[in-house]
Amino acid sequence: xxxxxxxxxxxxxxxxxxxxxxxxxxxxxxxxxxxxxxxxxxxxxxxxxxxxxxxxxxxxxxxxxxxxxxxxxxxxx
Amino acid sequence: xxxxxxxxxxxxxxxxxxxxxxxxxxxxxxxxxxxxxxxxxxxxxxxxxxxxxxxxxxxxxxxxxxxxxxxxxxxxxxxxxxxxxxxxxxxxxxxxxxxxxxxxxxxxxx
Numbered sequence: 001x002x003x004x005x006x007x008x009x010x011x012x013x014x015x016x017x018x019x020x021x022x023x024x025x026x027x028x029x030x031x032x033x034x035x036x037x038x039x040x041x042x043x044x045x046x047x048x049x050x051x052x053x054x055x056x057x058x059x060x061x062x063x064x065x066x067x068x069x070x071x072x073x074x075x076x077x
Numbered sequence: 078x079x080x081x082x083x084x085x086x087x088x089x090x091x092x093x094x095x096x097x098x099x100x101x102x103x104x105x106x107x108x109x110x111x112x113x114x115x116x117x118x119x120x121x122x123x124x125x126x127x128x129x130x131x132x133x134x135x136x137x138x139x140x141x142x143x144x145x146x147x148x149x150x151x152x153x154x155x156x157x158x159x160x161x162x163x164x165x166x167x168x169x170x171x172x173x174x175x176x177x178x179x180x181x182x183x184x185x186x187x
Contacts, residue, residue, distance in 0.1 A: 047167070048146075048160050055147050063147035068110075071163050 003066050005033065008058070012037060015057020026070070034070040043075050082139030089136075090143075090153050094183045095125035098140050099150040103127055110162040114150040117162075117169045123178050155181050 005023040012021050012035070019039040026032040035054070042050045050073035055062045062069060090096055095118070101107030103115045103125075118125050130137035130149055137149070144151055144158045152159040154177060159165070168174035178184045 047164055048158065051160065051164065052145060060147070063141070063149075072167065 003061065004030065008033060008035065008066065008069070011059065011061070012054060012057045015059075016041060016053060020076075026068075032068040033066075034072070036072045036074070038074045038076055040076055042073055047073065082135035083143060086136060086139050086143045089126075089128060090156055093126040093153070094155055094181070095123050095178075096153040097125055097127045097150055098130055098136070098153075099127050100129065100131050102129055107131060108149070110148070111150045114152065114162045114165055117165050117174070118152075121169070121175055121178055122184050124183065154178070154183065 005025055009021045009023050013019050016037070016039050018041050019037050021038075022036045024034040026034055037050075037054050039050075042053070045053070051071055054071060054073065058066060058069075097103075097111075097114055097118065099106060099108075099111035099114060101111055103119075106112035106115055115127075128136060130140065140149070140151060141147055146158070146161060148161050150162055150165075152161075152165055159168070159174075159177070165174060168177070175184075
Protein backbone atom coordinates (compact mmCIF):
# COMPACT_ATOMS: atom_id res chain seq x y z
CA UNK A 1 0.00 0.00 0.00
CA UNK A 2 2.89 2.34 0.58
CA UNK A 3 4.61 4.57 -1.95
CA UNK A 4 8.28 5.41 -2.29
CA UNK A 5 9.35 8.99 -1.69
CA UNK A 6 10.94 9.38 -5.13
CA UNK A 7 7.75 8.12 -6.75
CA UNK A 8 5.76 10.85 -4.98
CA UNK A 9 8.32 13.45 -6.00
CA UNK A 10 8.26 12.28 -9.63
CA UNK A 11 4.46 12.49 -9.81
CA UNK A 12 4.43 16.01 -8.39
CA UNK A 13 7.15 17.30 -10.73
CA UNK A 14 5.43 15.70 -13.71
CA UNK A 15 2.19 17.50 -12.84
CA UNK A 16 3.85 20.76 -11.79
CA UNK A 17 7.04 21.05 -13.88
CA UNK A 18 8.45 24.11 -12.09
CA UNK A 19 8.03 22.58 -8.63
CA UNK A 20 10.85 21.98 -6.20
CA UNK A 21 9.83 19.11 -3.96
CA UNK A 22 11.24 18.02 -0.60
CA UNK A 23 9.88 14.79 0.82
CA UNK A 24 10.41 13.70 4.41
CA UNK A 25 9.54 10.18 5.51
CA UNK A 26 8.07 11.04 8.90
CA UNK A 27 7.81 7.61 10.45
CA UNK A 28 10.38 5.71 8.39
CA UNK A 29 7.62 3.33 7.32
CA UNK A 30 7.16 4.51 3.72
CA UNK A 31 3.59 5.50 4.54
CA UNK A 32 3.69 8.81 6.43
CA UNK A 33 5.30 11.62 4.51
CA UNK A 34 5.64 15.35 4.63
CA UNK A 35 6.05 17.19 1.35
CA UNK A 36 7.10 20.76 0.82
CA UNK A 37 6.34 21.95 -2.69
CA UNK A 38 7.70 25.28 -3.89
CA UNK A 39 6.62 26.53 -7.30
CA UNK A 40 6.56 29.85 -9.11
CA UNK A 41 3.33 28.75 -10.78
CA UNK A 42 1.62 28.90 -7.35
CA UNK A 43 1.92 32.68 -7.37
CA UNK A 44 -1.48 34.32 -7.13
CA UNK A 45 -3.22 31.06 -6.25
CA UNK A 46 -5.03 30.74 -2.93
CA UNK A 47 -3.59 28.08 -0.64
CA UNK A 48 -6.45 25.67 -1.33
CA UNK A 49 -5.77 25.84 -5.08
CA UNK A 50 -2.05 25.21 -4.51
CA UNK A 51 -2.85 22.09 -2.51
CA UNK A 52 -5.43 20.99 -5.10
CA UNK A 53 -2.77 21.32 -7.82
CA UNK A 54 -0.51 18.94 -5.88
CA UNK A 55 -3.36 16.50 -5.24
CA UNK A 56 -4.22 16.63 -8.95
CA UNK A 57 -0.58 15.81 -9.79
CA UNK A 58 -0.85 12.80 -7.48
CA UNK A 59 -3.76 11.67 -9.61
CA UNK A 60 -6.19 10.31 -7.05
CA UNK A 61 -3.57 8.49 -4.97
CA UNK A 62 -3.98 10.94 -2.10
CA UNK A 63 -6.32 9.46 0.47
CA UNK A 64 -5.90 6.10 -1.24
CA UNK A 65 -2.52 4.37 -1.56
CA UNK A 66 -0.99 7.53 -0.18
CA UNK A 67 -2.56 7.63 3.24
CA UNK A 68 -0.73 10.37 5.05
CA UNK A 69 0.99 13.26 3.33
CA UNK A 70 1.42 16.47 5.26
CA UNK A 71 1.55 19.12 2.61
CA UNK A 72 3.10 22.57 2.68
CA UNK A 73 3.13 24.75 -0.41
CA UNK A 74 5.04 27.95 -1.04
CA UNK A 75 6.18 30.41 -3.68
CA UNK A 76 9.97 30.80 -4.23
CA UNK A 77 11.51 33.68 -2.27
CA UNK B 78 -27.69 8.14 -3.90
CA UNK B 79 -24.74 10.32 -4.81
CA UNK B 80 -26.94 13.33 -5.49
CA UNK B 81 -28.66 12.70 -2.21
CA UNK B 82 -25.33 12.81 -0.37
CA UNK B 83 -24.39 16.03 -2.18
CA UNK B 84 -27.68 17.62 -1.17
CA UNK B 85 -27.27 16.52 2.43
CA UNK B 86 -23.71 17.87 2.56
CA UNK B 87 -24.83 21.21 1.11
CA UNK B 88 -27.51 21.39 3.78
CA UNK B 89 -25.05 20.62 6.60
CA UNK B 90 -22.58 23.20 5.33
CA UNK B 91 -25.29 25.86 5.09
CA UNK B 92 -26.61 25.15 8.57
CA UNK B 93 -23.42 25.53 10.64
CA UNK B 94 -21.20 28.58 10.95
CA UNK B 95 -18.19 26.36 11.63
CA UNK B 96 -18.37 22.77 10.48
CA UNK B 97 -15.67 20.13 10.66
CA UNK B 98 -15.98 16.93 8.65
CA UNK B 99 -13.84 14.48 10.60
CA UNK B 100 -13.20 10.87 11.51
CA UNK B 101 -14.66 10.22 14.95
CA UNK B 102 -16.03 12.80 17.33
CA UNK B 103 -14.33 15.85 18.89
CA UNK B 104 -13.99 13.89 22.15
CA UNK B 105 -12.79 10.72 20.42
CA UNK B 106 -11.14 11.53 17.11
CA UNK B 107 -10.28 8.40 15.14
CA UNK B 108 -7.36 9.83 13.20
CA UNK B 109 -4.37 12.00 14.02
CA UNK B 110 -5.25 14.61 11.41
CA UNK B 111 -8.80 14.96 12.70
CA UNK B 112 -7.46 15.16 16.24
CA UNK B 113 -5.16 17.99 15.23
CA UNK B 114 -8.02 19.88 13.57
CA UNK B 115 -10.16 19.61 16.71
CA UNK B 116 -7.26 20.76 18.89
CA UNK B 117 -6.80 23.87 16.75
CA UNK B 118 -10.50 24.79 16.88
CA UNK B 119 -10.63 24.22 20.64
CA UNK B 120 -7.52 26.24 21.20
CA UNK B 121 -8.99 29.18 19.29
CA UNK B 122 -12.20 28.89 21.30
CA UNK B 123 -14.32 28.40 18.20
CA UNK B 124 -17.72 26.85 18.62
CA UNK B 125 -18.14 24.25 15.93
CA UNK B 126 -20.29 21.39 14.76
CA UNK B 127 -18.78 18.19 13.49
CA UNK B 128 -19.79 15.39 11.18
CA UNK B 129 -18.31 11.94 11.74
CA UNK B 130 -17.77 10.63 8.21
CA UNK B 131 -17.13 7.14 9.56
CA UNK B 132 -20.83 6.98 10.45
CA UNK B 133 -21.99 7.85 6.96
CA UNK B 134 -20.41 6.31 3.86
CA UNK B 135 -22.39 8.60 1.54
CA UNK B 136 -20.95 11.68 3.20
CA UNK B 137 -17.50 10.12 3.51
CA UNK B 138 -17.24 9.68 -0.26
CA UNK B 139 -19.45 12.63 -1.20
CA UNK B 140 -17.51 15.27 0.70
CA UNK B 141 -14.43 14.56 -1.40
CA UNK B 142 -16.27 15.48 -4.58
CA UNK B 143 -18.18 18.30 -2.90
CA UNK B 144 -14.98 20.09 -1.89
CA UNK B 145 -12.72 18.68 -4.62
CA UNK B 146 -10.48 17.62 -1.73
CA UNK B 147 -9.23 14.06 -1.26
CA UNK B 148 -8.81 13.83 2.50
CA UNK B 149 -10.56 14.23 5.84
CA UNK B 150 -10.73 16.44 7.96
CA UNK B 151 -12.24 19.37 6.10
CA UNK B 152 -13.20 22.70 7.61
CA UNK B 153 -16.04 24.93 6.47
CA UNK B 154 -16.65 28.43 7.85
CA UNK B 155 -19.89 30.20 6.93
CA UNK B 156 -20.36 27.86 4.00
CA UNK B 157 -16.88 28.37 2.60
CA UNK B 158 -14.32 25.57 2.33
CA UNK B 159 -11.20 26.60 4.24
CA UNK B 160 -9.02 23.52 3.85
CA UNK B 161 -7.74 20.38 5.52
CA UNK B 162 -5.59 19.97 8.61
CA UNK B 163 -2.35 21.17 6.99
CA UNK B 164 -3.94 24.43 5.87
CA UNK B 165 -5.63 24.80 9.26
CA UNK B 166 -2.25 24.38 10.97
CA UNK B 167 -0.56 26.88 8.67
CA UNK B 168 -3.37 29.40 9.16
CA UNK B 169 -3.33 28.80 12.91
CA UNK B 170 0.41 29.40 13.16
CA UNK B 171 0.25 32.56 11.05
CA UNK B 172 -2.73 33.92 13.00
CA UNK B 173 -4.93 33.92 9.87
CA UNK B 174 -7.39 31.43 11.32
CA UNK B 175 -7.96 33.47 14.51
CA UNK B 176 -8.42 36.51 12.29
CA UNK B 177 -10.92 34.72 10.08
CA UNK B 178 -12.94 33.53 13.09
CA UNK B 179 -12.96 37.04 14.51
CA UNK B 180 -14.07 38.57 11.20
CA UNK B 181 -16.81 36.00 10.85
CA UNK B 182 -17.84 36.45 14.48
CA UNK B 183 -17.64 32.75 15.28
CA UNK B 184 -15.39 32.93 18.32
CA UNK B 185 -17.20 32.85 21.63
CA UNK B 186 -16.47 35.61 24.12
CA UNK B 187 -13.57 34.92 26.51
